[in-house]
């Protein structure tokens with residue numbers, strides 16, 4: 001077996017209220033990750049604004065007139081890397097709706113993917129946390145698969161990780177690496193963040209990365225942090241605490257092949273008694 005290995009970096013950055021400062025910090029950390037050999041880098045969810053439904057509209061931008069997208073494009077091109085652009089509040093120029101969107105850039109700086117969060121984070125855990133993204137956001141309707149040359153990568157945003165069907169569809173599309181920019185909190189983070197990553201990784205025999213903002217004591221939303229990467233075997237192969245940091249992992253695709261040949265669940269699935277079907281109506285390669 002001689003599959004390629006490539007270096008991934010996850011940027012656990014501190015996010016504040018100043019959009020320009022957030023963009024500047026993101027670019028500085030991506031430059032550092034690239035200088036350290038990363039060929040694919042991911043930012044966290046909502047990296048250019050506070051994570052709060054009340055401000056998404058104010059911070060939102062559209063493709064074609066976006067200082068954030070322009071800066072990421074330039075940064076991907078300068079460093080010649082694949083860049084999973086965390087997410088930003090995106091306003092659609094045609095329907096005016098706001099989405100929680102991850103733009104993805106190739107090493108030439110072109111936008112090659114746009115993942116609009118499919119599952120909105122609407123939860124209410126009494127006396128702990130209530131959050132309703134649907135108060136201001138609309139859900140996306142399509143899967144996002146990017147071929148980075150080494151392998152195909154499937155992208156989800158935060159709450160999307162709770163839905164095993166999405167990860168299963170990505171595995172069915174032969175993705176070997178799933179990346180979830182996310183921002184779990186102090187209630188669900190300790191309970192479910194690592195568990196969900198390990199579950200998605202073992203079920204689908206893929207690498208899984210989940211990349212969080214650093215915890216900002218001044219923020220109304222306290223992010224759990226603990227950005228991590230999990231191997232197809234279910235081991236946490238990179239992680240950190242809650243401060244600003246960059247995590248690095250060598251993604252070794254031999255591990256995917258080994259796992260798939262030693263425990264061949266894919267050949268053993270009982271498609272005669274169950275099926276998982278991609279019913280998304282839109283393709284994800286036209287953007288406006």
Ligand SMILES: O=C(O)CCC(=O)C(=O)O
Nearest residue numbers: 121158159183184185188
């Ligand atoms: O699923 C969770 O517990 C947290 C999800 C979340 O914070 C998000 O979708 O932004």
